[in-house]
Amino acid sequence: MASTTTTSQHILREIGGAENVTNLTYCATRLRFQLRDQGKVDVEKLESDPAVLGVVKQGTTGMQVVMGGGVAEYYNELVKEPGMGDLGEEGASSKSKKEYEGVRGKYSWVDYGFEFLSDTFRPILWALLGASLIITLLVLADTFGWQDFRAPMEEQPDTYVFMHAMWRSVFYxxxxxxxxxxxxxxxxxxxxxxxxxxxxxxxxxxxxxxxxxxxxxxxxxxxxxxxxxxxxxxxxxxxxxxxxxxxxxxxxxxxxxxxxxxxxxxxxxxxxxxxxxxxxxxxxxxxIASLLETVNGFSPFILAIIIPMLYPFLVPLGLHWPLNAIMIQNIATLGYDFIQGPMGAWNFACFGVVTGVMVISIKEHNKSMRQVSLGGMMAGLLGGISEPSLYGVLLRFKKTYLRLLPGCFLGGVVMGFFDVRAYAFVFTSLLTIPAMDPIFGYAIGLAVAFFTSMLLVVFLDYRGKEEKAEALARIAAEREEASRAEDERIDAADTAVATGSPERVVAPGDTFQIGSPLAGRVVPLNEVPDEAFAAGAVGKGIAIDPTGDTVVAPADGSVMVAFPTGHAVGLKLDSGVQLLVHIGIDTVKMEGEGFELLVAKGDRVTAGQPLVRFDRAAIEAAGYSAITPVVVTNHRKLADVVALTATGEVAVGDPVLDATAKVTETV
Known part of the structure; x- marks a missing residue:
């Protein structure tokens, strides 16, 4: 499985690099990019990483990359990448001007209105989720007869009064x-x-x-x-x-x-x-609440069907946020809400679809879809978050909505029959079932929605014939390739033993020396005039104030990243060490002027092979420092990375770093 760092680098590469990003934020499950040129994004390659659950274009400049519940980790890695440090949420929030980022369409003011609601509530989600589970605990205590959830505070024991204060702090x-x-x-x-x-x-x-x-x-x-x-x-x-x-x-x-x-x-x-x-x-x-209450008063049964049938179309567009506001409004004014219960039918129909996908994926040995569906199922059933399921599965395959909507409809019918109501704002998951009334009717509605959609997927599949055939062919090819690679590995090992040159195995404690990729004067990394490099956030290593004009490969390996601007190049050496050479500080802003990139991503390189030529005079004339960080970006996977020299002149190939292995692996 790819690491968070590798996946983040993959994402950045396939959206056109840091120079193509104008803004980056994230929500509960999605990285939210604003791009200079949306056409530079390779969606197919972007989705090839199993950690990427889906990609959603928004208008002409927006791009959402769905990562699931661990999205913050990928965001934190992305903003460490060269050229990304000033594009994160903190940097964006410091701007004094109004930012019309996000959805773009014919009526941008409408799009921005919904984005405004989304970005207003997004940072509060953590507090709302936490408070909703505290409410669930109190409702459970009410169910078991330990206390009356709706009793006046003066009639409740001090312990429960304090627990009510814990959730009311968020809502009050x-x-x-x-x-x-x-x-x-x-x-x-x-x-x-x-x-x-x-x-x-x-x-x-x-x-x-x-x-x-x-x-x-x-x-x-x-x-x-x-x-x-x-x-x-x-x-x-x-x-x-x-x-x-x-x-x-x-x-x-x-x-x-x-x-x-x-x-x-x-x-x-x-x-x-x-x-x-x-x-x-x-x-x-x-x-707005009165309008919905009028429909509910006319027929709770009809409203209970309308709500779950609407949500599959509202959520992908971000249009569900106003309804969340109405739910809170209802509880504040009426003392209960009639939207959350029927909404649960949509959520659990959605989770039923991905559970069915997981069952099929296990049968087919479809590793990528098994990971996507398992993540979506767990995020949904335990956290009440539908986006991983929606973007990872539902919006990617033709037949999924035909499996989803029957579950939404039948679940809504059950919710309407029992007239399910919520007396507190909670997120729809298995953990919050006790917050609804009647609990039994709500649980039946969720089960009907879940199993209807799940069984439809299991028996009728979630793909069209062409999609299924393509997936099965890909799985067969992957298994054949894995089998062939294993055979080749065994053959190579046998040959190596027969010739007296056994296969190299990296063991804990093995150390690899890394030569200097350019000539110049060594500068300690903490003296680099860039906070991210100086703090070691990008990686461990050194910096070199160059005297030459060429960066070369310090050892055999392959090119992981080759920025079109030529200001930086990333290598994966045969030792497993991932090395970044960043020529100058902030030189991405030179947009390639003064740089000549000599390799491309994926190229095989040998020790001493030129990678980039640069013009130091052009860098300094543009007002930037030519100091070049040389850092090991996967240092967390190594036991240690040590600089062999802190000062002094080095020539190309002179040893400058030692990287020590932490785990046993065949190289």
């Missing part, structure tokens, strides 16, 4: 979190965005009266509302804050903006939210 102060993330997405100050709704949750504001009262403030009537758990008021307030900040920055000199922009922003936006935007936001939320 949700407007503050939403205010911060929404402002951040728009480009306004996130802490001011948080302070606006926070003002409406303070004891002083609550002391003015109860929801529905009208009080006199500044000589004007103010209608009081309960803003705890609300999402629409802070969303609208964040939009207002963006425009207020934009206007203030035009009027206030930059030298004093840090003091007076937040001052006037708070002075304007808190009253505006309390008098106007807050009540309007609550009205919007109540209006």
């Amino acid at each position: 102060f949700l407007p503050i979190m939403v205010g911060a993330t929404a402002a951040r997405k728009l480009g306004a100050n996130e802490w001011v965005g948080a302070a606006i709704p926070a003002a409406l949750l303070t004891p002083e504001f609550l002391a003015l009266g109860v929801a529905g009262d009208t009080v006199n403030v500044f000589g004007l009537p103010m209608v009081l509302n309960d803003y705890s758990g609300q999402v629409f008021p802070p969303l609208i307030a964040a939009i207002g804050l963006f425009w207020v900040e934009k206007g203030l920055k035009k009027l206030i000199p930059s030298a004093v903006q840090m003091v007076f922009v937040p001052f006037f922003s708070l002075l304007i936006m808190i009253p505006a939210t309390a008098f106007l935007l807050g009540p309007f936001g609550i009205g919007v939320g109540n209006g």
